[in-house]
Amino acid sequence: MMQLLRRQKYLIEYTLSSLLRRKGKSFGLLLVYTLIVFMLASVTLFTHALRSQAKSLLDSSPEIIVQRILAGRQALVPEQYLDKIGRLRGVTKKEGRLWGYYYDPAVKANYTIMTGGQEALPLNRILIGSGIARTRGLGLGDYLTLRDSQGGAYSFQVAEILNPDTEFMSADLLLMSPQAFRRLFGIQEGVYTDLVLSVRNPREVRKVAEKLTELLPDSRPVLKEEILRTYDSVFSWRQGVVFVLLVGAVLAFVIFAWDKASGLSAEEKREIGILKAVGWETADVMRMKFWEGAIISLSAFLLGYLAAYIHVFYASATLFEPVLKGWAVLYPKFQLLPTVDGLQVATLLFFTVLPYVVATIIPVWRTSITDPDAVMR
Amino acid sequence: MLLNPAIMALVLVSMVDTLMVLMASVFALQVLLHWDIDSGTERQLRLERRTYLISTLLIWTFTFELLSLLLFVYNAESMSGQFVGAMCATGVLNVNAWGWPTLFIKMGVFFFGALWLTLNYIDNRGYDYPLIRYKYGLLLLALPLVVAELVVQGQFFLGMDPQVITSCCGTLFSADAEGVAAEVSGLAPDRALILLSLSGVLVIGSGLWVLLRGRTGWLLSLCGTLAFVVALVSIVSFLALYIYEHPHHHCPFCILKSGYDYVGYMLYLPLFLGAALALSAGVVTPWRELPSLRSTVTRMAPRLGGLALLFFLIFYLLSVFVVWRSNLTMEGVWW
Amino acid sequence: MLIELDNVHKAFNQGRPNEFWAVRGVSVSFEANRITCLKGASGSGKTTLLSMVGCLSRPTRGRILLDGRVISGLPERFLTDVRCHTFGFIFQRFNLIPGLSVLENVMLPAYPLGLPYPKLLASARQLLERFGLLSKSDNPVEWLSGGEAQRVAICRALINDPQVLIADEPTANLDSRLSVEFMGLMADLRSSGKTVLISSHDPEVFDSPVVDEIVRMRDGHITTGEG
Numbered sequence: 001m002m003q004l005l006r007r008q009k010y011l012i013e014y015t016l017s018s019l020l021r022r023k024g025k026s027f028g029l030l031l032v033y034t035l036i037v038f039m040l041a042s043v044t045l046f047t048h049a050l051r052s053q054a055k056s057l058l059d060s061s062p063e064i065i066v067q068r069i070l071a072g073r074q075a076l077v078p079e080q081y082l083d084k085i086g087r088l089r090g091v092t093k094k095e096g097r098l099w100g101y102y103y104d105p106a107v108k109a110n111y112t113i114m115t116g117g118q119e120a121l122p123l124n125r126i127l128i129g130s131g132i133a134r135t136r137g138l139g140l141g142d143y144l145t146l147r148d149s150q151g152g153a154y155s156f157q158v159a160e161i162l163n164p165d166t167e168f169m170s171a172d173l174l175l176m177s178p179q180a181f182r183r184l185f186g187i188q189e190g191v192y193t194d195l196v197l198s199v200r201n202p203r204e205v206r207k208v209a210e211k212l213t214e215l216l217p218d219s220r221p222v223l224k225e226e227i228l229r230t231y232d233s234v235f236s237w238r239q240g241v242v243f244v245l246l247v248g249a250v251l252a253f254v255i256f257a258w259d260k261a262s263g264l265s266a267e268e269k270r271e272i273g274i275l276k277a278v279g280w281e282t283a284d285v286m287r288m289k290f291w292e293g294a295i296i297s298l299s300a301f302l303l304g305y306l307a308a309y310i311h312v313f314y315a316s317a318t319l320f321e322p323v324l325k326g327w328a329v330l331y332p333k334f335q336l337l338p339t340v341d342g343l344q345v346a347t348l349l350f351f352t353v354l355p356y357v358v359a360t361i362i363p364v365w366r367t368s369i370t371d372p373d374a375v376m377r
Numbered sequence: 378m379l380l381n382p383a384i385m386a387l388v389l390v391s392m393v394d395t396l397m398v399l400m401a402s403v404f405a406l407q408v409l410l411h412w413d414i415d416s417g418t419e420r421q422l423r424l425e426r427r428t429y430l431i432s433t434l435l436i437w438t439f440t441f442e443l444l445s446l447l448l449f450v451y452n453a454e455s456m457s458g459q460f461v462g463a464m465c466a467t468g469v470l471n472v473n474a475w476g477w478p479t480l481f482i483k484m485g486v487f488f489f490g491a492l493w494l495t496l497n498y499i500d501n502r503g504y505d506y507p508l509i510r511y512k513y514g515l516l517l518l519a520l521p522l523v524v525a526e527l528v529v530q531g532q533f534f535l536g537m538d539p540q541v542i543t544s545c546c547g548t549l550f551s552a553d554a555e556g557v558a559a560e561v562s563g564l565a566p567d568r569a570l571i572l573l574s575l576s577g578v579l580v581i582g583s584g585l586w587v588l589l590r591g592r593t594g595w596l597l598s599l600c601g602t603l604a605f606v607v608a609l610v611s612i613v614s615f616l617a618l619y620i621y622e623h624p625h626h627h628c629p630f631c632i633l634k635s636g637y638d639y640v641g642y643m644l645y646l647p648l649f650l651g652a653a654l655a656l657s658a659g660v661v662t663p664w665r666e667l668p669s670l671r672s673t674v675t676r677m678a679p680r681l682g683g684l685a686l687l688f689f690l691i692f693y694l695l696s697v698f699v700v701w702r703s704n705l706t707m708e709g710v711w712w
Numbered sequence: 713m714l715i716e717l718d719n720v721h722k723a724f725n726q727g728r729p730n731e732f733w734a735v736r737g738v739s740v741s742f743e744a745n746r747i748t749c750l751k752g753a754s755g756s757g758k759t760t761l762l763s764m765v766g767c768l769s770r771p772t773r774g775r776i777l778l779d780g781r782v783i784s785g786l787p788e789r790f791l792t793d794v795r796c797h798t799f800g801f802i803f804q805r806f807n808l809i810p811g812l813s814v815l816e817n818v819m820l821p822a823y824p825l826g827l828p829y830p831k832l833l834a835s836a837r838q839l840l841e842r843f844g845l846l847s848k849s850d851n852p853v854e855w856l857s858g859g860e861a862q863r864v865a866i867c868r869a870l871i872n873d874p875q876v877l878i879a880d881e882p883t884a885n886l887d888s889r890l891s892v893e894f895m896g897l898m899a900d901l902r903s904s905g906k907t908v909l910i911s912s913h914d915p916e917v918f919d920s921p922v923v924d925e926i927v928r929m930r931d932g933h934i935t936t937g938e939g
Contacts, residue, residue, distance in 0.1 A: 002826075003825075003826040003827075004826065005826075006826040006827070006828065006829070007823070007824060007825070007826030010823040010824075010826065011823065014820075014823060017811075017812070017816075021811040044382065228458060229458060229459055229460075229461070229539070232458045232459045233459045233539060236380075236381035236382070236459075237380050237381065239381065239382050240380030240381050240382055240384075240385060241380065243382050243385055244380070244385075267810075270807075271809055273807075274807045274808075274809055275809075275820070277768065277801060277803070277807065278801065278807075278820055278821040278868060279792060279795055279796040279821040279824065279872065280792075280821075280823070280824055281788070281789060281792040281793075281824060282426070282429050282788060282789070282792075283429065283789065284823075284824045286429065286433060342451070343383055343448075343451050343452060343455050344382075346383075346386075346444075346447075346448050346451065347382045347383045347386045347448070348382075350386035350387075350389065350390060350444070350445075350448065351382070351385075351386055351389070354389070354390065354393065354441065357437060358393055358397070358437075361397075361430075361433055361434060361437065362430070364433075365429060365430045365433060368429065369426040369429065371768075371769065372763075372768040372769065372788075372792075373760075373763035373768035373769045375803055375805075375807050376759050376762075376763055376768070376803060376804070376880055377759070414785065414787070415785055417770045417771050417772045417773060417784065417785075418726060418772060419723070419724075419725075419726045419727075419772075420726070420727075422770065422788075425787050425788060426788070501789065504786055504787070504790045505785075505787075506787060
């Protein structure tokens, strides 16, 4: 056993020195390999971070949202619907919400306007997300003027700027009092945008939703788990599409690796010949080549992954942002919370190391079976 | 069809493995037809060199297969969010009729790989390659296995329909339902415990025998297989309940979740390794009479037996620990 | 160590139009603890014969026995094992690996054996000292003179403590002073119990007083009389 380990140690040492003796070639391969890992890892890290942030956004949201559907379109929900629902088993809380979007032509962006929980806010005071503050250049106490539904101007004073740490969720958010909301958009009392229900036990959600469709035939319950499911599949689908696009790059890499492994210089061929002549066995040479591949793969994987990590979480995924995110102009600076997922790493290994291994098996074998007496001829 | 990177990776692995086994099989066929160890002709020398390539191809194939088994379960676990009704891997495997067969074929490939690599290992240590015909004959069986995996797994992924409402562990592993899973779940815990102890004694006994005597490996293989099956049944029947601390939750996959400290991996890993090593011991010991393999077999058999013993012991000790740590008390209900 | 060859043949490019039999039916035996010289023109098959004796290649037909054990039928894997422990090689062009130090070159044949490093290092240094190379042990081999390179090659051949030393045209790249010195070193090795096989067409070698026996080869055959 010890002998086996020592033998591997000798082989690894030899491999390292042989890699260092051929810096140009090793470095070229490492560079291309790292680049491939970097591209794929950036995609996975980025989409995965987006997905987990979208999920955490939903964490605090209610289990069921009830929308009223009028002629196939979403309509305002009368207050009486809350009474119609009455007491349902398992529902711990039910309330109406007022929220919507406001298009600001000045910066060509949509704001999300919400009222939830801000009863105490005075009529002309608002809280704004940092994205809005940045694009409009607003500070505390500044005024923001919006056009109401009658075409008149309606000025609000900024009472607070929301914590930038939660920027992903709050960048475009604008909070105001319900009364202000109704006046701004001209919505009369007694109606809501939608209703939300909290259900404590997840197993009862479907039952409650079923009862809701019976009680309110013109409404549509939207379940949180349904949204989560959609997020899940949409994001893995997006990831998949990008991967398909990158298959070409991986293939190019396979050909490159094959070429590097089979196109040995005369000097390398002679070196293998000498090793075989002085007593190395075919399997020893193959093991040496295995360690060579392992060292290169490991370095490339670590380097590429690290670079991707920095790219995604510290450089805002500059290269992919326009393709994968596609959000409004309000997100010029947002930073994703670093998340690393085991499955993603494992998948990435399969997409990078496996092609490399497969590409080099036959060239390595061809090299290793050099005749031991070749150096004598 | 769901396009997700892990699925693409699994399909990729399957295709690559099929390709590699196909190549290895073609070479193996040539070796079977023309092998003549006593000859010094250039063709024989070429064939001998080819055995290195075949070994390498298969070592990688089976390594990838092992990793893909892990990735498959891991991915099934993580996809459970995308199907209505699925809360763990069970729900995802139930999405269509191909889920469970895929898992079983992958397990089959794993055990086959362990056997073949052991056979290859000892044969390479006999100076006249005495098992070369057996091992390459056996290798030809690997081809249908990996092709089956490719097809069945492909059907599984292609047939994934997010609209289907699947049933999860709550219904499948329930004592009141029908089918094999339900019967296993419904197996009385006291009976399962007796079976587990019995098979444990058998496998430890035969493991010790092989460790000390280096012979009758087939007995260890037999007991190991039995102990493996009984252990899986026991996990469903009562071990899982202790882990979940819930008297009716029988699922063999939820124990893989982080919420249970990944205790599932710690149970399954030694169990699968132990079973694979026990099987390997069985393919090693019959060759002890061959002059060129005698020393290798005498050296290898006790090692394999000892390692199998070690992994089974780890599994049993962990099981005891899991039950001991659990807050679930079933005294008076079960025993 | 007694080496016996029984009707050994070796063919190249078998079954092709350029098929060529380099060795045709050689039966000879080399006795232990002697210096034997294979003498013949280039292309006479002496290098091929040596490579088969040294387990670098396998005969197409015929048997080679090492102390009575047939080794000619062994697959490469086991042949290498025999070779590692029995034979050391000195090649015509020394065949040292450039870029590696003298010490590393000497230790190279021992890597697959997995010896403990201190032990390996000690025996390598001992050999280098014996051949007066200890001060150069960390130099890259490109810096060495022809004679030094030759001695490094000898050290490398001896690192696994083989019983038989095989030298293929060892003096082809040496001047006559160094050739004489080389033969002297061979004589030393013989006195320490080694068997030495040398192939050469250099009179400095086969006319050297230290050679115990001369085997003449021509066109793949052993010839008797003056070759």
